[in-house]
Amino acid sequence: MPEGHTLHRLARLHQRRYAGEPVEVSSPQGKFAAGASLVDGQVFEKAEAYGKHLFHHYPSGTVHIHLGLYGTFTEGRMPAPEPVGQVRMRLAGRTQWTDLRGPNRCELLTPDQVDAIKARLGPDPLRRDAKPDLAWEKISRSRTSIAALLMDQSVLCGVGNVYRAEVLFRHGIAPMLPGRSLDPVQWKEIWTDLVALMRVGVRTGRIDTVSDEHLPEVTGRAPRQDRHGGEVYVYRRAGQPCLVCGTPVAHQELAGRNLYWCPACQPS
Structure with a gap:
């Protein structure tokens, strides 16, 4: 989608x-x-x-x-x-x-x-009238995993499977962490990062989440080959080595959607 x-x-x-x-x-x-x-x-x-x-x-x-x-x-x-x-x-x-x-x-x-x-929708990181505190009010009271909450369009809207997996990796957050266990500083960092990443996506028409030091031309790895395009850390990379630490990327199904993360960079 x-x-x-x-x-x-x-x-x-x-x-x-x-x-x-x-x-x-x-x-x-x-x-x-x-x-x-x-x-x-x-x-x-x-x-x-x-x-x-x-x-x-x-x-x-x-x-x-x-x-x-x-x-x-x-x-x-x-x-x-x-x-x-x-x-x-x-x-x-x-x-x-x-x-x-x-x-x-x-x-x-x-x-x-x-x-x-x-x-019935949560705040949209791409709208200038968005109020991220409304999302935090729901997240900070919830026992549901942060991975599920980020995909709940009534909590915040516009974020899908790719941005969900990538923003959690970029901030070293375990996907199954309950929302109420998330630190408010972490939430502000997640929101700010989503705003920046998704604005780039609007300009380019693809999702890129990899920092410059991990790009193919810097590390010598092969560019990503995927119909979704863009360079990402964990999305659709199950079993492949993490671009940061080399640990195989983990995968499981969560609420009917595929979830990807690095067990070492995102420890429970």
Whole structure:
């Protein structure tokens, strides 16, 4: 599932390409036909991301998109070609078109419904209006592991499996540490690091978490080969040597998701 930096990157792209102008909105597949008809021809006011949620704002409502595991956007320059495959929503402006396929959610919402979605989400490290203390209030009272809490979108939103594993490694924190055992200074460091790492992700479109001294060109190791891209310390490196200490990276399933960590650098 795309992590928060991907949605913020998409919001910036759509804002740049469509905001302030009327757009054509359709649903070639038909599943979003009713919602599309209500905003078709209206001015695209603003695009914004909140965690893993993308919002397209129009005068008569907001299109809420959650990509889920399989949702993707494709795009090109006008004129738009005939739709290929199951296109849930097509957005067409003066010079660009964008197709959405396979999202978990694509729906037209009222302002109150949008506010309700935001209200159930924790603070987003990529939003300047985020309040990290709200996340700390929940973490500091919880017996749940910090690894699970970082993935709980009601605690903080936008963080996914990669950022979760990597930020815990970077701060030497055992993933199964109960939230209430986390030091407040550690939490501030985690939050600050997430803000910085995810902002880089927005700019580059990939997740890079490895410090300069551990990069392939410095250490002589082979660059990472993975469809997710980016240089990381532990994510999807189970059994491989830790880039810092050489200990094999550990792996287990936690709440249905794969968890990675270094037993030596992140001692229990």
